[in-house]
Amino acid sequence: MQKIRTLSTFAMILMLPMMLYYPYQAMVWNLNLSFLDQxxxxxxxxxxxxxxxxxxxxRVVFFVVWTIPVVLGSLSYLLAFMTLVLVRQGIVFDYRVARRLRLLGIFVFSSSVSSLLGGAISPMIRSWHNADGPLPxxxxxxxxxxxxxxxxxxxLFWGIVMREAIRIARENEEFI
Structure with missing residues (x-):
């Protein structure tokens, strides 16, 4: 259990700067492009x-489109950190860990997909005011x-499998 505690502590230390840097860097870019540099x-x-x-x-529409993946990504980092806190406390095979892993998967997936969609509609949003009309x-x-x-x-799948494994293990314990 000491190895798990050490590894989770190390991962938490590595995550802390990224939890601050990721939203900061993304929002600086978005704010500059949307509002600060006209x-x-x-x-x-x-x-x-x-x-x-x-x-x-x-500009507001563009800002919102690119804020969504950042918020979802930031929530992903927070959920990963909260999961590591549980693991560091020795709580490994628990429904809370499984739930956080599922939510982490949902937020990471949603952040990535919304970023891909943002990239697909950005040229159209930015070109709304062109003389020839917006780009497709x-x-x-x-x-x-x-x-x-x-x-x-x-x-997401890992969290689902873990939840089912915990349920089956507890069900088996009740028979004994």
Whole structure:
């Protein structure tokens, strides 16, 4: 059990800076592009006409679209950290761990998929005010986002299997 405690402590130490850096870095990019640098959309951009006037509502929509994966990803980090806290306390084969693993999987999967969808609709949102009209949806993919989506599914399935294993073990204990 000491190895599990040591490894979970090490993982928690590694996660702490990322739990702060990930939302900060993502929100700085999003805030700068959406609101703080008003010329960012039209400067050196292949999607937006140089003379396009970008409405505030368009910037808000873009901001919200890219905030969703960040919030879901941040919740994923929080759930992973909370799971490590339980494991560090010696709580391993417990319904709370299984539930957190399932939720972790759901949030990681949702964050990755919403990021992929955000990438597909970003050119359309950013080009809403072009003289020729908005660009169509762009079929965009990022292999790391797809990989994260599969990792999310793995955590989800792992949590489901763990919940069933705990249920079966407790059921068997009652017979004895």
């Amino acid at each position: 010329g960012a959309w039209t400067r050196n951009d292949v999607w937006v006409d140089v003379d396009a006037q970008i409405a505030t509502a368009t 949806l762009r079929f965009w993919y990022n292999s790391s986002e797809i990989g994260l989506a599969f990792c999310g599914l793995a955590f």
